[in-house]
Amino acid sequence: MPVGSVGITISLAGISIQSSVSRSADGQISHEVSLPAGQSGALTTRTSDTVGEATLGDGHGIQTADVVDVYWSGGVRYGVTVGTVAGNVVPLTDSGAGDVYPAQGTTLIVAKQVTINTDFDGDDAVLFAAFATARAHADFQDSGSLSLEAVELAANEVWWWASSLGQANPLTGNAVDTVQVSNGTTAVATFKLGILYDSTP
Numbered sequence: 001m002p003v004g005s006v007g008i009t010i011s012l013a014g015i016s017i018q019s020s021v022s023r024s025a026d027g028q029i030s031h032e033v034s035l036p037a038g039q040s041g042a043l044t045t046r047t048s049d050t051v052g053e054a055t056l057g058d059g060h061g062i063q064t065a066d067v068v069d070v071y072w073s074g075g076v077r078y079g080v081t082v083g084t085v086a087g088n089v090v091p092l093t094d095s096g097a098g099d100v101y102p103a104q105g106t107t108l109i110v111a112k113q114v115t116i117n118t119d120f121d122g123d124d125a126v127l128f129a130a131f132a133t134a135r136a137h138a139d140f141q142d143s144g145s146l147s148l149e150a151v152e153l154a155a156n157e158v159w160w161w162a163s164s165l166g167q168a169n170p171l172t173g174n175a176v177d178t179v180q181v182s183n184g185t186t187a188v189a190t191f192k193l194g195i196l197y198d199s200t201p
Contacts, residue, residue, distance in 0.1 A: 002028040004127045004196040006160060021162050023127040026199040031116050032192045035136060035183035038071065038111030044089070049100035050077075054090045054108050062090050062110060069137050069182035071109040075099035076152055076184065078137050079113070097147065111182040113139075118179060120195050122148070122171025127196040129160035134189035138181045142174035155185075 003024045010017040041056035054070070062068065064085050069078040070092060077098040083091030090110060092101075122128075122140075130138055132153045139150040149170045151159050161169060183189045 001026065002196060004028070004194065006127070006129065006162065021127075021165070023162055023196055025126045025196045027197050029118060029120055029195045029197070030193065031118060031179075032190065033114060033116060033181070035114055035132070035134070035181060035189040035191050036112065037186050037188050038109040038183050040186050041088075041090075041108050041110060043072075043101060043104055043106045043108050046101055046104040048094070050096070051094045052092045052101050052104075054092060054110050056088050056090055056110060058088065060088065060090070060110070062112065067113050067180070068110050069113060069184070070101075071111065071135065071137075071184040072102050072106050075102060076137055077101065078139055078150060078182070079147070079180065097150070109184055109186060111184060113180040113182050114191075116179040116181060116193070117177075118193075118195075119175065119177060120197055121175040122169060122173070124197040124199065125161075125169065125171060125195055126163045126198060127161070128171070129158050129194050131156070131158045131192045132181075132183075132189055134187060135184035136181060136189060136191060137184065138179055138191070138193075140171060140176050141178050141180060143177040145178075146174065148173055148176060
């Protein structure tokens, strides 16, 4: 039977706390993927809170109809469909979710989403964890592309949940079908996801 564990070390207010969380279950799933670097630029047109244009550098590789996440200091808008690209000008259509766009002229990073195909029912999970080596965003979606839970990950900080700790499971409801992940920096990063689950009777 697969076993997963989380080790916790806290140094706070002059005291040290060490603890661990361990769970066993029927099955496990893991993913480790490389996240291409995001493309830097600026919000050169701000039509509204949810519409604008980013101007990126040469060779940015963003194409018409790509789905991207848009990062800036203090915010991220994810699942944005790109309009008709003209050279280095990337239209950001009225789509996606998350924060409203910042002031015109703000420095941005625009990153294509990477699709991780996975299938698990969050209701059956007993332990899961997501981690990235750089600022990143992960959107857990069902088979109809409905967002079940979207999380921004700080570099090298783990987002995790375990059963029986008194905290609500953020992935209940429809089963997870894909995770849309992106890289909020201009360097290649790594994303990791692990799930421990019990089989439904």
